Amino acid sequence: MFIKQLYTSCLSEAAYYIESEGEVAIIDPLRDTEEYIALAKERNAGIKYIFETHFHADFVSGHLDLSKQTGAPIIYGPGAKTNFKIHSSTDGEIFKLGKISFEVLHTPGHTIESTCYLLRDEHDKPHAIFTGDTLFVGDVGRPDLSSGNLSSDELAGIMYDTIQNKILPLADNVIVYPAHGAGSSCGKNLGPNTFSTIAEEKQTNYALQPQTKEAFIKAVTEGLTEAPKYFAVNAAINMKGYDSLEDIKQKGLTPLSIAAFKKLLNEDILLLDTRHADKFTEGFIPGSIFIGLEGRFAEWAGSLLPFDKPMILITEPGMEEDTVVRLARVGFDKMQGYLKGGFEAWQKAGEKVDMIINIEADELAMDIPHDENLVVVDVRRETEFADGHVKGAQNIPLNEMTDVATIANFEDNQNLYIHCAGGYRSVIAASLIKRQGVHNLRNIQGGWAKIKEEKAITIEKDVSVLN
Numbered sequence: 001m002f003i004k005q006l007y008t009s010c011l012s013e014a015a016y017y018i019e020s021e022g023e024v025a026i027i028d029p030l031r032d033t034e035e036y037i038a039l040a041k042e043r044n045a046g047i048k049y050i051f052e053t054h055f056h057a058d059f060v061s062g063h064l065d066l067s068k069q070t071g072a073p074i075i076y077g078p079g080a081k082t083n084f085k086i087h088s089s090t091d092g093e094i095f096k097l098g099k100i101s102f103e104v105l106h107t108p109g110h111t112i113e114s115t116c117y118l119l120r121d122e123h124d125k126p127h128a129i130f131t132g133d134t135l136f137v138g139d140v141g142r143p144d145l146s147s148g149n150l151s152s153d154e155l156a157g158i159m160y161d162t163i164q165n166k167i168l169p170l171a172d173n174v175i176v177y178p179a180h181g182a183g184s185s186c187g188k189n190l191g192p193n194t195f196s197t198i199a200e201e202k203q204t205n206y207a208l209q210p211q212t213k214e215a216f217i218k219a220v221t222e223g224l225t226e227a228p229k230y231f232a233v234n235a236a237i238n239m240k241g242y243d244s245l246e247d248i249k250q251k252g253l254t255p256l257s258i259a260a261f262k263k264l265l266n267e268d269i270l271l272l273d274t275r276h277a278d279k280f281t282e283g284f285i286p287g288s289i290f291i292g293l294e295g296r297f298a299e300w301a302g303s304l305l306p307f308d309k310p311m312i313l314i315t316e317p318g319m320e321e322d323t324v325v326r327l328a329r330v331g332f333d334k335m336q337g338y339l340k341g342g343f344e345a346w347q348k349a350g351e352k353v354d355m356i357i358n359i360e361a362d363e364l365a366m367d368i369p370h371d372e373n374l375v376v377v378d379v380r381r382e383t384e385f386a387d388g389h390v391k392g393a394q395n396i397p398l399n400e401m402t403d404v405a406t407i408a409n410f411e412d413n414q415n416l417y418i419h420c421a422g423g424y425r426s427v428i429a430a431s432l433i434k435r436q437g438v439h440n441l442r443n444i445q446g447g448w449a450k451i452k453e454e455k456a457i458t459i460e461k462d463v464s465v466l467n
Contacts, residue, residue, distance in 0.1 A: 001099070003016065005177065006030075011298055011329065021097075032062065050074045053115055056234060056235065058330075075087045078106045083239065089115070109156070117129070129170065129175070133186045134159075136186075136191070137178060137200075138191030141186055143158075152224070172197065185299070188223060230307070230331065237331050252320075254336065256338060258340075261339050274313065280292065288314060290428055301332065304402055311332065315338055362454060365454045375394060375416050376417050377394050379396055386461060389462075416433070416438070417441070418433070
């Protein structure tokens with residue numbers, strides 16, 4: 001038996017390769033399937049099953065492309081309904097893989113069709129459970145992303161029964177392999193590790209502690225932040241189907257001359273720049289939206305960009321395919337190509353460029369007492385802001401900047417000083433604000449991490465939010 005967790009940090013997503021006697025099962029594959037096929041080929045094995053734990057909301061799964069390439073059936077849990085052929089399993093159904101097997105455990109709560117797969121070893125002994133978004137390290141899946149018509153409280157109540165009847169009875173030494181790790185928005189506060197055991201979760205996971213159903217419902221629904229806007233889009237794509245990744249790559253990887261690029265700019269099209277934040281602020285094509293590959297790129301793209309608009313790309317030379325693939329992972333399929341030679345080619349051609357002024361935190365400290373039009377714009381989450389912020393700062397979380405009216409509220413005479421925690425989100429925000437015609441702004445390098453070191457800057461907290 002061979003098990004490999006294939007973890008993608010920028011999405012905090014874990015897919016799994018399980019092999020026995022030359023037969024392979026893939027659980028929760030990403031849209032770019034080459035790694036699974038290459039690993040099976042390297043090990044002289046064949047992919048027999050593609051298991052899906054549920055309709056993923058935070059990424060587009062690779063089940064369709066992988067099934068077409070390998071002939072392996074796509075297996076979902078009970079109640080899953082799709083626009084393509086699947087095997088809808090029954091609770092307790094067994095799938096043989098070489099000398100091992102998988103038992104289907106229907107575990108609704110995160111969604112109606114959520115299902116775990118219990119791996120039994122060569123001796124039919126439970127060895128590991130692949131929990132999808134039902135059980136995480138230190139957390140459980142949020143119950144407000146239902147693929148049915150149930151409320152969060154109703155789904156949380158169903159999840160309570162799932163935990164009591166399907167998870168807690170498992171042996172302590174069973175390994176827990178979830179679909180996500182820390183940073184995922186599919187739970188409230190996932191732990192730092194990417195796998196665990198039933199024993200460890202019984203000890204440390206708040207949702208597995210002895211409690212009434214009412215207390216459980218309150219615990220899992222309290223403090224949920226708004227789900228990213230693209231979650232509903234991705235869940236629908238995973239149910240309905242999608243174009244192959246190769247077709248998307250073929251169009252998205254079209255190199256565009258400056259003339260062809262400028263022609264597209266005259267149309268209603270998005271211009272996305274994925275270079276590093278430091279390079280973007282030094283110079284970019286006017287109207288560009290910055291979302292750098294160095295951060296949680298796909299998540300911010302899904303949260304901030306419309307899915308129905310065509311898009312052209314500015315990337316570091318050599319990063320074009322990586323950009324297209326990572327956009328496709330969260331459902332973007334309208335990339336029209338990229339600027340050949342990147343921003344450097346544009347600049348060398350003498351075309352118009354824009355920039356963002358970067359300043360250090362000490363400059364903010366010097367400017368605050370002398371500029372009555374100075375406005376600090378803090379784009380961190382509400383809870384981050386409440387835990388400490390510059391006195392008088394405006395809190396506009398980055399995910400809310402899709403609303404043009406929010407940006408339109410800035411006055412012409414205001415001098416905007418924008419920051420986040422470390423400097424990534426603030427550059428995204430600055431690009432969105434500039435795109436709406438507001439240019440009197442500065443980006444504070446190092447963000448809150450540097451600001452709070454400045455003793456001359458008055459800091460305050462919002463205790464009411466924290467409590």
